[in-house]
Amino acid sequence: MKENILQLLEELGIEYREVAHPAVFTVEESNKYLQDKVPVKNLLLEDTKTRQKILVIMPGEQKLDMKILATKLGYKKFQFAKPEVLQQSFGVAPGAVSIFGLLHPGSKNVEVAVEKSLLQANELGFHPNDNTETIFIPGSAIKKILQSTQHHYKVVDLS
Secondary structure (H helix, E strand, O other), X not given: OXXXXXXXXXXXXXXXXXXXXXXXXXXXXXXXXXXXXXXXXXXXXXXXXXXXXXXEEEEOOOOOOHHHHHHHHOOOOEEEOOHHHHHHHHOOOOXXXXXXXXXXXXXXXXXXXXXXXXXXXXXXXXXOOOOOEEEEEOOOHXXXXXXXXXXXXXXXXXX
């Protein structure tokens, strides 16, 4: 899968850098190894009624208010996706969810919500579907990736 990610970044002309590190499962753990980065949280949610899956990409230090997000996106109520849903949708286990999971065939109907402030960041790190490595890209590259994968997305203000 990593080869597909790097190929996509090269095809889109997105500059990147890779950093290997011990397995990390939370933003706090990643801060131990990647001190100079903007922490990013990637959460896969499901609408409790429709089962629509939403990938939320947001600042890592920010707390998500799922009620406000559901309202902003036109849904009733969200819950965190179960590990089997992560595996089915992105081919990953908990702790490895990222924008790059959208390259997995199971992600076809996943919608994406991106916190608007991230689009201005000089560099953001995402796991390449493996939480022992981080690939850093410019925040402006997020839209390019989402457009190339043809996923429906919204830029939202989660502050």
